Amino acid sequence: MRSEIVFLAQALPEGRVFALDNQTFISSGIQLLNAIILAIALTFILYKPVKEFLEERTNKIQNKIDDSDATMAKANELIAEYDKKIKEIDKERMEILEDARIKAVAESKLIIDEAREEASELKKRSLDSIVAEKKRLQDETRQYIIELASLMAKKYITENMDNDTQDKIFEETLAKMEDSQWQS
Amino acid sequence: MNLNIDNLWVLDVAGTEIWITETIFNTWIIMSIIIALAIIARIKLKSFKLVPTGFQNVVEIIVEVFDNFATNALGKNLSYIAPWYFMVFVFIFSSSMFSIFGLRAPTADWATTFALAFASFSLMIIMGFKHQKGQYLKSFFNPHFVFFPLNLIGELAKPVSLSFRLFGNMLSGTIILTLYYSLTPLFVQFGIPALLHGFFDVIFGTIQTYIFVIISIMYVESAAS
Numbered sequence: 001m002r003s004e005i006v007f008l009a010q011a012l013p014e015g016r017v018f019a020l021d022n023q024t025f026i027s028s029g030i031q032l033l034n035a036i037i038l039a040i041a042l043t044f045i046l047y048k049p050v051k052e053f054l055e056e057r058t059n060k061i062q063n064k065i066d067d068s069d070a071t072m073a074k075a076n077e078l079i080a081e082y083d084k085k086i087k088e089i090d091k092e093r094m095e096i097l098e099d100a101r102i103k104a105v106a107e108s109k110l111i112i113d114e115a116r117e118e119a120s121e122l123k124k125r126s127l128d129s130i131v132a133e134k135k136r137l138q139d140e141t142r143q144y145i146i147e148l149a150s151l152m153a154k155k156y157i158t159e160n161m162d163n164d165t166q167d168k169i170f171e172e173t174l175a176k177m178e179d180s181q182w183q184s
Numbered sequence: 185m186n187l188n189i190d191n192l193w194v195l196d197v198a199g200t201e202i203w204i205t206e207t208i209f210n211t212w213i214i215m216s217i218i219i220a221l222a223i224i225a226r227i228k229l230k231s232f233k234l235v236p237t238g239f240q241n242v243v244e245i246i247v248e249v250f251d252n253f254a255t256n257a258l259g260k261n262l263s264y265i266a267p268w269y270f271m272v273f274v275f276i277f278s279s280s281m282f283s284i285f286g287l288r289a290p291t292a293d294w295a296t297t298f299a300l301a302f303a304s305f306s307l308m309i310i311m312g313f314k315h316q317k318g319q320y321l322k323s324f325f326n327p328h329f330v331f332f333p334l335n336l337i338g339e340l341a342k343p344v345s346l347s348f349r350l351f352g353n354m355l356s357g358t359i360i361l362t363l364y365y366s367l368t369p370l371f372v373q374f375g376i377p378a379l380l381h382g383f384f385d386v387i388f389g390t391i392q393t394y395i396f397v398i399i400s401i402m403y404v405e406s407a408a409s
Contacts, residue, residue: 013203015188017355018294023203027295028302030208035299038215039271046222047267049229050247057234 145177187362189293207293214278214290246274257401261315262408265307272300273397276350280389283357284381289389292354294347301347304400308342312407320407342403346396353392357384 018024153170193204225243232240250273254266276291283289290296312320324335361380365373 012191012194015186015190015206017188018351023201024295024298026200026202027205027208027293028299030202031211031290031296031299032303034208034211034215035271035275035303038218038275039268041215041219042222042271042274043267045219045226046243047247047251047270049226050243051251053229053232054244054248060234 142178145174149173149177186288187359189288205293205295206288207290207296210279210282210287211290211296214275214282218274218278254401257398258405259409262311262405265311265404268303268307269397269401272304272400273393276300276393276396277389280354280385280393283354283361283385283389288358289354289385291350291392292358294351297347297351297354298343300350300396301343301400304346304403305343307400308339308403308407311404315408346399346403349399350392350396353388357388360384 149170152173156169190206191203192206192209195202195204225239228239228243236244247270250270251263251266254269255263258266279289279291279296283292312323316323324339325332326335361377361384364377364380
């Protein structure tokens with residue numbers, strides 16, 4: 001038996017639509033072989049590489065999603081932390097403001113008290129000064145009146161009055177002048 | 185168009201006469217086109233981006249949709265045979281589309297459909313024994329051993345019915361189109377046949393592709409589980 005492929009030069013057999021003979025099963029065998037070759041080619045050239053590419057991309061996207069989730073969780077933690085800090089700062093601010101207000105109230109009270117005390121002191125000093133001045137003026141006036149009256153009396157007495165009359169006039173004049181001076 | 189499957193060459197291989205039919209030659213053409221497209225896709229795969237566009241979209245959709253479909257139908261433990269059905273799907277669909285150009289679809293020859301159905305039948309037996317072991321053989325004697333002949337015929341009928349279903353459907357389209365081209369005057373052979381090709385080749389072709397693949401997958405899946 002020669003094992004070689006020979007193109008037969010004889011006339012080609014007539015075609016047919018369907019037959020159940022050896023040639024049909026030989027054709028089936030060839031077609032099966034073709035199918036296996038095509039399956040191997042498609043699997044290794046297209047199907048597996050594309051599937052691997054898709055899986056790789058899916059993993060890459062999944063990793064990115066996981067990373068994003070992790071970043072988001074971290075960001076949420078930071079937000080919560082900052083919120084907490086902001087609340088603490090608010091609380092602290094309120095405490096500082098309250099302290100400042102209390103201090104300001106105390107200080108203002110102290111200042112007012114001091115001012116009042118100072119004013120009162122000033123007033124007292126002024127009153128004392130007025131009283132002293134009044135007393136000084138009174139004394140000076142009295143001294144002046146006395147001197148004046150003495151001069152007048154001396155003059156009158158010198159001219160026409162005895163001692164008794166002189167004293168009486170002096171006393172009356174002095175009394176009158178004192179009254180009129182203090183009333184004004 | 186010719187209704188018969190013509191013989192293109194006759195080979196003598198070790199004393200055995202082998203007819204190289206129009207079907208086999210057309211299959212080689214289709215294989216060449218599919219493999220060439222696959223090689224182009226493989227080359228372009230290197231420049232595939234994270235966000236697909238154009239050609240990348242088409243390649244991704246074809247592979248991803250089929251893989252999801254096959255994985256859902258076969259289950260995770262049988263998903264490793266999905267590439268075989270990917271080839272079956274692509275080949276039968278391409279054969280139907282081949283017919284649009286007035287050439288004979290390889291699937292309109294029982295030799296082709298039987299080869300594909302026989303491969304599915306073989307896979308069914310292999311997967312049955314691989315995953316069920318003795319239980320698969322035992323299932324032939326259920327519910328009683330007297331049902332063995334019926335069960336055996338039922339199993340053997342599967343590749344026959346599968347192959348004849350696809351062959352009959354594809355041949356019907358070929359016959360109708362051949363009759364149309366043969367019996368109508370030349371002036372109605374422009375435009376109108378496009379509708380017939382669209383119906384018999386594209387619509388019927390797509391439906392029959394789906395039916396053949398899903399039934400084959402069901403046979404294998406039921407044998408293995």
